[in-house]
Amino acid sequence: MTTSLTCPLGSTVHPGKVTLRRVLKSEWIKLRTVRSTSITLLTAVVAVVGLGALVSHLRAGHLDARELAHFNGAEVSLGMYRPAQLAIGVLGVMVFTGEYSTGMIHASLTAVPRRLPMLVAKAAVFTGVVLVLMTAASFAAFFGGQAVLSSAHLATHLSDPGVTRVVFGTALYLTVVGLFGVALGAIIRSSAGAIATLVGILLVLPGLGALLPADWAQRIDPYLPSNAGQAVLSVVPDPAMAPWTGLSLFAGYAAVLLGLAAWLLKRRDA
Numbered sequence: 042m043t044t045s046l047t048c049p050l051g052s053t054v055h056p057g058k059v060t061l062r063r064v065l066k067s068e069w070i071k072l073r074t075v076r077s078t079s080i081t082l083l084t085a086v087v088a089v090v091g092l093g094a095l096v097s098h099l100r101a102g103h104l105d106a107r108e109l110a111h112f113n114g115a116e117v118s119l120g121m122y123r124p125a126q127l128a129i130g131v132l133g134v135m136v137f138t139g140e141y142s143t144g145m146i147h148a149s150l151t152a153v154p155r156r157l158p159m160l161v162a163k164a165a166v167f168t169g170v171v172l173v174l175m176t177a178a179s180f181a182a183f184f185g186g187q188a189v190l191s192s193a194h195l196a197t198h199l200s201d202p203g204v205t206r207v208v209f210g211t212a213l214y215l216t217v218v219g220l221f222g223v224a225l226g227a228i229i230r231s232s233a234g235a236i237a238t239l240v241g242i243l244l245v246l247p248g249l250g251a252l253l254p255a256d257w258a259q260r261i262d263p264y265l266p267s268n269a270g271q272a273v274l275s276v277v278p279d280p281a282m283a284p285w286t287g288l289s290l291f292a293g294y295a296a297v298l299l300g301l302a303a304w305l306l307k308r309r310d311a
Contacts, residue, residue, distance in 0.1 A: 064153055064162040072166055077135065082170070085128040085215070086178045092121040093182040094189055101193040113276050114197035115204045118186020119179060119211045122274070126218045129171055130239045133222020136163050138232040156306045164223050164299060171219045175212040183208050203276035206284060210273035217270060217292050218243065224298035228305055243267045263287070266294045 072078055097118050140146040153159040183204075187196040199205055221242065225235040243266075250262040262268055263282040272279055272287025282290075 059153055059155070059158070061158055061162065064158045065166060067152070068159070068162040068166045072136070072170065075139070077139075078132065081128050081132040081135075082174055085125040085132075086174065088121050088125040088128065089119070089175070089178040089211075090182045090185060092124065093118045094185045096120060097186040097189040101190050101195055112195060114187055114190045114195055115183060115201075115207050115276055116274070118183050118190070119207060119274070121182070122211050122215060125175075125178075126215055126243060127240070129175070129215050129219045130222040130243065131236055133167060133171075133219040134226040134232060134235040134239060136167050136223050137226030138230060138235055141230045142232060157303055160227060160299070160303055160306055164220060167219055167223055168216055172212060172216045175215045176209070179208050179211040182211075201276075203278070203284075207274055207276055210284065210288060213288060214270050214273060214291070217288070217295050220292075220295040221266075221298060224295060224302045227302035228298065264290065266291055269294075 097114070100112075100117050140149055149159055150156060183199070187198075190196045197204055199208070222235070222239055225238050226232075229235040229238060246265050247262070247268055250258055250265055250268070253261060259281070263272070263279070269282060269287040270291030272282040273284040275284070278284050279287075
């Protein structure tokens with residue numbers, strides 16, 4: 042199959058056979074040339090690193106004996122993944138819905154008529170960017186937070202049990218959140234609808250789970266998407282859900298949504 046790839050401004054790159062490599066390159070150009078990408082990713086980094094250091098500073102001087110007994114420096118310094126997940130998830134949504142809102146999706150589907158390579162390329166490029174950036178941000182947040190906490194003799198070390206897992210797990214969790222956003226954007230095709238659904242999955246469902254009777258909550262809560270994914274973010278594993286099992290389940294939810302997105306993309310008009 043031969044066609045031409047179209048860049049975000051509508052100009053033809055060059056004609057030729059459509060290959061995954063060319064589609065990946067096209068999606069990379071789209072992602073990096075949209076101003077909101079750098080702004081949103083910077084917001085996520087500032088949340089993880091900057092707010093993480095601020096919270097570490099605030100917590101270090103205001104701990105009573107009970108809090109001190111359960112204090113963990115790694116979890117505190119990386120705890121600002123919560124606002125960052127919204128930034129990453131929204132950006133994932135916009136990877137798809139941004140093209141629908143501008144009509145660019147017609148050019149993209151003309152350039153890649155088989156459609157699925159476009160979904161694969163969007164997910165792969167976005168995943169790679171988020172994983173690299175959030176891994177760097179997680180390590181920066183950890184070491185920055187420990188530098189702050191060391192003045193109060195509360196610092197932990199990367200070699201302590203469970204700490205390295207939490208640092209890497211933070212980056213992996215945020216990456217999967219981004220994939221949720223990509224999948225929901227492809228399925229719903231509306232920025233407002235997809236973002237509302239993402240917020241519902243990440244924030245509302247756990248809140249509703251907390252309202253269930255205690256015996257129901259114990260059976261259901263650990264398996265909710267964000268609760269399962271966050272199991273990897275606890276230094277001391279939760280008996281209800283092993284860390285890597287929880288993250289794998291979270292990734293499985295994202296994979297199901299991406300599969301649904303692929304099925305719909307093949308069957309719906311642009």
